[in-house]
Amino acid sequence: MNTLDSLGLAKLNPGTFAGAWRSAVGARRVPSQNPATGAVLAEVCASTAEDYEAVIATAADAFHTWRIVPAPRRGELVRRVADLLRANKDALGTLVSLENGKIKSEGDGEVQEMIDIAELAVGQSRMLHGLCMHSERPAHCLYEQWHPLGIAGVITAFNFPVAVWAWNAFIAAICGDTIVWKPSPKAPLCALAVQHLCQRAMNDLDYPGVFSLFVTDDNTLAERFVADTRVPLVSFTGSTAVGRHVAVAVAQRLGRTLLELGGNNAVIVDESADLALAIPAIVFGSVGTAGQRCTSTRRVIVHASRFDEVLARLTDAYRQVRIGDPLSPDTLMGPLIDSGAVERHAAALEEIKASGGEIVYGGRILDRQGYFVEPVIVRAQPGMAILRRETFTPILYVLSCRDLDEAIGIQNDVPQGLSSALFTLQLRHAERFLSAAGSDCGIANVNVGTSGAEIGGAFGGEKDSGGGREAGSDAWKAYMRRQTVTLNWGTALPLAQGVRFDPG
Numbered sequence: 001m002n003t004l005d006s007l008g009l010a011k012l013n014p015g016t017f018a019g020a021w022r023s024a025v026g027a028r029r030v031p032s033q034n035p036a037t038g039a040v041l042a043e044v045c046a047s048t049a050e051d052y053e054a055v056i057a058t059a060a061d062a063f064h065t066w067r068i069v070p071a072p073r074r075g076e077l078v079r080r081v082a083d084l085l086r087a088n089k090d091a092l093g094t095l096v097s098l099e100n101g102k103i104k105s106e107g108d109g110e111v112q113e114m115i116d117i118a119e120l121a122v123g124q125s126r127m128l129h130g131l132c133m134h135s136e137r138p139a140h141c142l143y144e145q146w147h148p149l150g151i152a153g154v155i156t157a158f159n160f161p162v163a164v165w166a167w168n169a170f171i172a173a174i175c176g177d178t179i180v181w182k183p184s185p186k187a188p189l190c191a192l193a194v195q196h197l198c199q200r201a202m203n204d205l206d207y208p209g210v211f212s213l214f215v216t217d218d219n220t221l222a223e224r225f226v227a228d229t230r231v232p233l234v235s236f237t238g239s240t241a242v243g244r245h246v247a248v249a250v251a252q253r254l255g256r257t258l259l260e261l262g263g264n265n266a267v268i269v270d271e272s273a274d275l276a277l278a279i280p281a282i283v284f285g286s287v288g289t290a291g292q293r294c295t296s297t298r299r300v301i302v303h304a305s306r307f308d309e310v311l312a313r314l315t316d317a318y319r320q321v322r323i324g325d326p327l328s329p330d331t332l333m334g335p336l337i338d339s340g341a342v343e344r345h346a347a348a349l350e351e352i353k354a355s356g357g358e359i360v361y362g363g364r365i366l367d368r369q370g371y372f373v374e375p376v377i378v379r380a381q382p383g384m385a386i387l388r389r390e391t392f393t394p395i396l397y398v399l400s401c402r403d404l405d406e407a408i409g410i411q412n413d414v415p416q417g418l419s420s421a422l423f424t425l426q427l428r429h430a431e432r433f434l435s436a437a438g439s440d441c442g443i444a445n446v447n448v449g450t451s452g453a454e455i456g457g458a459f460g461g462e463k464d465s466g467g468g469r470e471a472g473s474d475a476w477k478a479y480m481r482r483q484t485v486t487l488n489w490g491t492a493l494p495l496a497q498g499v500r501f502d503p504g
């Protein structure tokens with residue numbers, strides 16, 4: 001059985017799940033392309049306006065019963081999905097690799113990330129606790145409790161076609177929300193495969209309607225989704241430009257957003273750095289997923305005393321990067337997602353050359369089927385306008401600095417604030433970098449690269465990176481509403497702040 005068959009996928013697939021798959025014969029089709037060959041893997045029927053209504057109605061209806069299922073019971077549904085993910089890890093990891101172009105090990109890693117967050121969610125389902133305060137009034141209790149929000153809308157990007165949905169969906173599910181997924185039209189098959197597993201889990205445990213999905217590649221339904229007052233929370237992962245639009249549309253109706261937008265992540269290498277750690281971390285950060293992670297390393301800021309050594313070792317490491325079929329175990333870098341990405345990459349290289357950047361390694365568009373480019377190392381000058389933008393392809397800018405303060409200044413001097421890293425063996429440097437006057441990013445690592453975060457921490461960034469926090473820590477609170485409760489178990493009605501009000 002091939003990968004698609006084993007995951008319940010056909011050559012033409014319905015793109016709407018609203019309690020059951022809805023066939024949309026004659027509807028527009030979204031082709032899913034293998035970026036390593038340019039061939040169409042399969043097609044998906046785009047959801048219609050009617051399909052969308054069915055999805056929202058199903059999710060809204062299911063919410064009425066799901067919200068009163070005890071949270072630890074809700075965890076059992078997530079555990080069942082996780083069991084199915086474990087059983088299908090190899091096939092789903094292969095599909096991620098086929099449809100997205102990331103190497104198989106990263107495809108498998110993405111499925112593992114889903115399993116990890118599922119485990120966290122199952123545990124969290126017993127820990128949705130609020131605080132209990134001491135009331136200022138006699139015989140009164142004051143505490144807070146957390147209730148489900150309603151429908152959590154999850155809009156995901158092509159680069160993490162399944163893991164980022166899982167961060168949101170599994171936590172939202174144990175919180176008592178129902179989930180409506182709009183996957184990237186560049187990776188719809190991964191989403192359908194996951195939805196098939198969710199369908200089995202929902203059937204097995206008889207909780208229909210918790211997970212739903214619609215697929216669209218035009219803006220009309222997406223706009224309807226973000227403007228829909230029946231969707232109290234919209235979690236969006238994608239570009240800063242689109243995220244800004246989503247933020248405004250959702251704020252307009254006083255809904256909530258969780259935004260995971262672009263990054264422009266830097267690694268600082270100080271004079272004491274252990275390059276045996278720093279070089280592989282930088283190469284994985286910049287070349288991994290062909291530079292298409294929001295956490296990808298875009299900039300390296302190196303102490304002047306180590307600059308030549310770092311540049312030489314990076315260039316040497318880049319020479320070893322085997323580019324090719326993402327499913328071949330030898331490959332370290334697969335293709336970009338599509339021809340548009342290749343065009344943006346080529347345009348960025350032109351801009352770099354025109355603005356005085358020196359291309360030290362790479363720069364060719366590979367003359368073969370699929371969307372392959374060479375990863376690029378640029379010796380950059382501070383002030384180059386392109387340093388402030390995220391091209392989302394494997395271009396690494398290397399800059400020199402005089403000391404740590406200057407390096408932190410350069411690092412923070414961009415609109416984005418997602419991930420950051422310092423390689424150092426000096427305690428004072430590490431603490432300076434992690435202090436309130438240090439990195440301004442949501443993620444700050446020491447002797448660990450910018451990408452490949454674990455799910456246990458809260459994931460997200462500041463500034464143009466959106467401000468959202470997903471995955472672990474207390475990120476679950478974004479999927480619930482907090483209710484403050486005052487309960488009087490006495491026989492009098494004292495007012496707070498000592499106010500007297502006696503109607504007689």
Ligand code: UN1
Nearest residue numbers: 160293294295451452453
């Ligand atoms: C993303 O690129 O949108 O930290 C998410 C990482 C992964 C998640 C990236 N765990 O690189």
